[in-house]
Each structure stands twice: as structure tokens, then as C-alpha cells.
Amino acid sequence: MPCVCARSNCETNDLPAAPLRGPERPAVKQLNWTKLGFIGDGLFFLALAFGFALQSPWVTWLWDWSDAPMTYVFLAALLASYGAGSMLMVWLEEWGAAIGGSIAVAIAFGGFAITAVVIMLSDGGFDLAVHAAVMAVIAILAIGTAFTGLNGPSKASCPLPRGLRRIYFVLAPLLFLIGIELILHLPAILPWPLTWQTSLLLGWILIGFAFNYAYVALRGDWAAGQVILFGFLVYDIVIIVPFLLLGETIEGEDFQISLVINLGIVILSALLAIFYLFIDRTTRLGTHQDSTGS
Numbered sequence: 001m002p003c004v005c006a007r008s009n010c011e012t013n014d015l016p017a018a019p020l021r022g023p024e025r026p027a028v029k030q031l032n033w034t035k036l037g038f039i040g041d042g043l044f045f046l047a048l049a050f051g052f053a054l055q056s057p058w059v060t061w062l063w064d065w066s067d068a069p070m071t072y073v074f075l076a077a078l079l080a081s082y083g084a085g086s087m088l089m090v091w092l093e094e095w096g097a098a099i100g101g102s103i104a105v106a107i108a109f110g111g112f113a114i115t116a117v118v119i120m121l122s123d124g125g126f127d128l129a130v131h132a133a134v135m136a137v138i139a140i141l142a143i144g145t146a147f148t149g150l151n152g153p154s155k156a157s158c159p160l161p162r163g164l165r166r167i168y169f170v171l172a173p174l175l176f177l178i179g180i181e182l183i184l185h186l187p188a189i190l191p192w193p194l195t196w197q198t199s200l201l202l203g204w205i206l207i208g209f210a211f212n213y214a215y216v217a218l219r220g221d222w223a224a225g226q227v228i229l230f231g232f233l234v235y236d237i238v239i240i241v242p243f244l245l246l247g248e249t250i251e252g253e254d255f256q257i258s259l260v261i262n263l264g265i266v267i268l269s270a271l272l273a274i275f276y277l278f279i280d281r282t283t284r285l286g287t288h289q290d291s292t293g294s
Helices: 024-055 059-062 071-093 097-121 131-151 162-183 198-219 222-246 253-279
Strands: 003-006 010-013
Touching: 024 059, 024 071, 024 097, 024 131, 059 071, 059 131, 071 097, 071 198, 071 222, 097 131, 097 198, 097 222, 162 198, 162 222, 162 253, 198 222, 222 253
Parallel strands: none
Antiparallel strands: 003 010
16 A cells, blocks of 8 residues: 655555544543653653753752763753654654664663662672662663553554665664773763763663664664654754864864764764755655655
């Protein structure tokens, strides 16, 4: 059956939509609660991003190690990308698109919590106890969000464009390797010094993103692909100016090289997102995409 995509949602046009009546009404109620839940999820992460960007005490106490201000901006960009992706998913009404992002959050925060517990058991200290508990709660909530995406009402999405699918397959192992390097606290992965705690957290976040990209590439779902691209773009918007300003004060050849690489990634990912979301007529938001992908 032919595939027609409205706002990147794929629907069959052979049969007229059945009127909603009788026993189907509870599904609408469930859908509304699902939408409200994802709106709350997106707003929560956007609020955290806003707080970290401004380095507000009500947020920075969650990460109170002496760290470079750029770390808080970087965390803000990552959190904003997830929150904005959640809000786009609400607009698309594609709850299945939440699965990949939820996997990323569960791995990122759950991985940090488990690693923190192992460190505390080996060192006999409890300096990471509160942070590990908070991360574990967020990971559990993310697992619940993933199950909501699996079981919630959703439309059949169009396939992920083939070129973009290849890019996600390349990004997944690349982010995984960079995440491992951060967990091992190797220097100059990012263009500013990191405490070992921050390096550990960011490493798990990138590993979570790697699993997200791998999942979306394997599933081949365009709605989930859009959410990733939109998150890309929001991350790039938040981080590019701080990166440029960092270039005026950065010291050390290794950090300068790292800055050039990270800026290149930001520019390329922004161009990629802009092309697929706003320029390409077959994939841009609010238009139709052929069922074979592009």
C-alpha cells in the first residue's frame, strides 16, 4: 500500500479513517496522558538545560565539583537537545520515537550510577552517593519512558533516508569510542580540562547517544531520525558561540586541535540537520516523503 507522510508520519490512504466511537474513546484519553507526560519530560530537561546554561545554584548543586564553566554549557547543550527532541516528538505525535532517546538517557545516567557505586565500594567513600542516587532515578524514569514509547499509540512512520541511515551507522561506533576515552579520562577529548567525575559522566552520555543512533539506524524510522536531527540542531545552536569564544582563551596545542575538531562536528551536524529538516523537499518538516526513503 502506498505510503503518504504528513508531518513525517506515514499513513495508508487505501481506507478512510474510522470515526472514533464507542470503546475506542479510552485510547484518546490514554493518548492525551501520554502527550502530557512527554511534554513534562521535555520541559524538565529544558529547565535543567536553562539552569546549567546560566549556572544557577538550583541546578549546579547537582554537579558541584570544581569544574570549568564550559562544562555547564556543554551539559546545557546536551540536555537542551534531548528536551527539544521530546517536544518535537509531541508535535509529531510519534511516541515510538521516544525509545531511542530513552535508551540513551537510561544508559547514560544508569551507567554513571553503577560506575559511581563501584568506585565508592572500592574506595570506601560516599562522595558520589547523592549523585549516583539521582542518576539512578533518572535512568529508571527513562526506562519507563521507553516502555511508554513501545506500548503507546503511534502512527506507522516512513523509512529513514538511506544516506542519513548510513551516517547514523558511522556515528554510533564513533561516539561509543569517544565515550570510552572519556570514561578512561584521556586528555583533550574536549577542548577544556575535565575533572574525572565530569569525564565519567560525559563518557556515559556519549555511549548512550551511540546506542540511540544505532537503534534508530537499525529500526530505520524517520520520525525517530527527525528527533535526533532536531536535537543535533539545538545542541549546535547552544554550543557554537561558547566554542567560538573559547578559542580566544584556549591554551595548549592539544586543546586547540580538539576545539577545531569539535567546531567542525558542530558545523557539519548543523548543516546536515538544516538540509534534511528544512531544505530537502522530501524530508523537511511538514511535507511528504516517498516510502522508499532518499
